[in-house]
Amino acid sequence: MSEKPTPLSGFPELLPEHRAVERQVIASMSRTFELHGFANIETRAVEPIERLSKGGEIDKEIYVLRRLQGDDSTAGDSGPSRQLGLHFDLTVPFARYVLEHSGKLEFPFRRYQIQPAWRGERPQEGRYRQFTQVDIDVIGRDELAFHHDVEVVRVMAEALAPLPLPPLSIQVNNRKLIQGFYRGLGIADVTGAIRTIDKLDKLPREEVARLLVDDAGATTDQAERCLELATIRVQDTSFVDRVRSLGVEDELLDTGLRELAAVVEGCAEAVTDRVTVEANLRIARGLDYYTGTVLEIFMAGYERLKSVAGGGRYDALATDGRTTYPGVGISFGISRTLVPLFNDGVLAPGPKVPSTVLVALVDEESRPASEAIASALRRRGIATEVAASAQKFGKQIRYAERRGIPYVWFPDTGTGASAGTGEVKDIRSGDQVAADPTTWTPKEADPS
The missing domain is CATH 3.40.50.800 (Anticodon-binding domain)
Known part of the structure; x- marks a missing residue:
C-alpha cells in the first residue's frame, strides 16, 4: 500500500489488548454453556437469498455475495445458480442447520454459537455492519417442554454474571400473557397492539395510546388498560396479582401468567448484584415468530444502546412441512456490548501480548x-x-x-x-x- 488506508465505518477492529478481553468474555461464556451441556456449532457465513429474505423485512440489510468476474454459480451445486448472501444473524442459519442435519441430531438439541454476522445498516454506536454474536438455543422435535424456557434464561444469567461488565438486567415477559390480556379486553387486532406497545421505548406514552386507537382499533379505555399493563415491572411474582387487579380474564392470559412466574422463580438462584431477572410487562419483541417467553437484556449506564440481547420462545421457526422444530433461545451482542465500553474507557484493556x-x-x-x-x-x-x-x-x-x-x-x-x-x-x-x-x-x- 502506498498510502494510509481509510477506515470502513461499521466494521470495528479491536487492538490486541481489547481483543484479549473479548476472547476472555467468549471463553468464560463458552465454559458456562458447556457446563450446562450446550454443544458448540459453527454455521457457514452464507445462505441462499430466498432463505435470508423470508418475510421480506430485512431485504435492504442483506449483503449479497458474488464473484467479481464470471458467473455466480457455486462449484458442486446442482441445478440453476443460487444467489447467496451473508447471514445477518445466527437464528436463520441455525434454523436451516437443524433442518439439514435433523437426522443426525439428538433432540432436544442444545447449542451455543459464537460467530460474526453482517448487516447492511447505517453504522452507529452499538450497531455495526460486522459484529459478533453469542446465541444459545434449545430446540425440540414437534414439541419442547416449557422448563427449557426457564433453563435458557437461567443459563444466560449465569454466563453473564462473571463478566467484567456494568450491571445487567434481564427483563422477561410472555407473549401469551400479552395476547390473552388484549384478547380479554376485546381488542380486534392483537398483533397490531403488540407491535404498537413495542414502540414504548421510542415514543411518548400519549403517542402510543393514539396509535393503539388509530392502528390497532382499540378504544380509549382499552388503550389505557394496555398501557397500565405495560407499566408493571417487578423482580418477583407480585406482577400476577397486579395483572389480576386490572379485571381482565382469558385462558391464554392465565397460561402466560403461570409461565412468566415460573421463569422469574426458576431464575431466582442465578440473580446477583450484577445480573438481575425481572418481569417487565412492556417487553413485547416485535418479531412475529415469538410465541411465549420473550426477553431483552439492558446494561446499566448504557440505556442509549437499548437492549444488548434478546430472545424468547418460538414454536414454529423451523419446519420441513412434516416436522416442526420449536425452540427457545437468546442472542447476546458481543460487539454491541464491548465496543462502546472500550471506546468510553469503562472496560479496562487486557494484556497486549499473552507472554508472561x-x-x-x-x-x-x-x-x-x-x-x-x-x-x-x-x-x-x-x-x-x-x-x-x-x-x-x-x-x-x-x-x-x-x-x-x-x-x-x-x-x-x-x-x-x-x-x-x-x-x-x-x-x-x-x-x-x-x-x-x-x-x-x-x-x-x-x-x-
Whole structure:
C-alpha cells in the first residue's frame, strides 16, 4: 500500500489488548454453556437469498455475495445458480442447520454459537455492519417442554454474571400473557397492539395510546388498560396479582401468567448484584415468530444502546412441512456490548501480548541459550518470548513494560551446572530471584 488506508465505518477492529478481553468474555461464556451441556456449532457465513429474505423485512440489510468476474454459480451445486448472501444473524442459519442435519441430531438439541454476522445498516454506536454474536438455543422435535424456557434464561444469567461488565438486567415477559390480556379486553387486532406497545421505548406514552386507537382499533379505555399493563415491572411474582387487579380474564392470559412466574422463580438462584431477572410487562419483541417467553437484556449506564440481547420462545421457526422444530433461545451482542465500553474507557484493556516472561538476550551469540530457556518454560505452559535484540538490559526491561510482560529472565552466561538457569525479575515489584526454567512458576495471579 502506498498510502494510509481509510477506515470502513461499521466494521470495528479491536487492538490486541481489547481483543484479549473479548476472547476472555467468549471463553468464560463458552465454559458456562458447556457446563450446562450446550454443544458448540459453527454455521457457514452464507445462505441462499430466498432463505435470508423470508418475510421480506430485512431485504435492504442483506449483503449479497458474488464473484467479481464470471458467473455466480457455486462449484458442486446442482441445478440453476443460487444467489447467496451473508447471514445477518445466527437464528436463520441455525434454523436451516437443524433442518439439514435433523437426522443426525439428538433432540432436544442444545447449542451455543459464537460467530460474526453482517448487516447492511447505517453504522452507529452499538450497531455495526460486522459484529459478533453469542446465541444459545434449545430446540425440540414437534414439541419442547416449557422448563427449557426457564433453563435458557437461567443459563444466560449465569454466563453473564462473571463478566467484567456494568450491571445487567434481564427483563422477561410472555407473549401469551400479552395476547390473552388484549384478547380479554376485546381488542380486534392483537398483533397490531403488540407491535404498537413495542414502540414504548421510542415514543411518548400519549403517542402510543393514539396509535393503539388509530392502528390497532382499540378504544380509549382499552388503550389505557394496555398501557397500565405495560407499566408493571417487578423482580418477583407480585406482577400476577397486579395483572389480576386490572379485571381482565382469558385462558391464554392465565397460561402466560403461570409461565412468566415460573421463569422469574426458576431464575431466582442465578440473580446477583450484577445480573438481575425481572418481569417487565412492556417487553413485547416485535418479531412475529415469538410465541411465549420473550426477553431483552439492558446494561446499566448504557440505556442509549437499548437492549444488548434478546430472545424468547418460538414454536414454529423451523419446519420441513412434516416436522416442526420449536425452540427457545437468546442472542447476546458481543460487539454491541464491548465496543462502546472500550471506546468510553469503562472496560479496562487486557494484556497486549499473552507472554508472561521475556527472556533477555545478552548478545546474538547467546541467542540459542535464551531460546532454550524459553522452550523449557513453554513446555511447562508458561507463555514466553525472547528479546528481539541484544540491547542494554534496561532497554529490554522497558520493552517488556511497554508490552505488558510482567517477568524478565536474565540467563546465566556461565558453563557447567548453572548453564540454562539464571535470575527472573518481577518488573512490577522489582523482586529478583535465582530460578531454574524446569521448576520456576509465576505467581498464581499472573497470566500463563
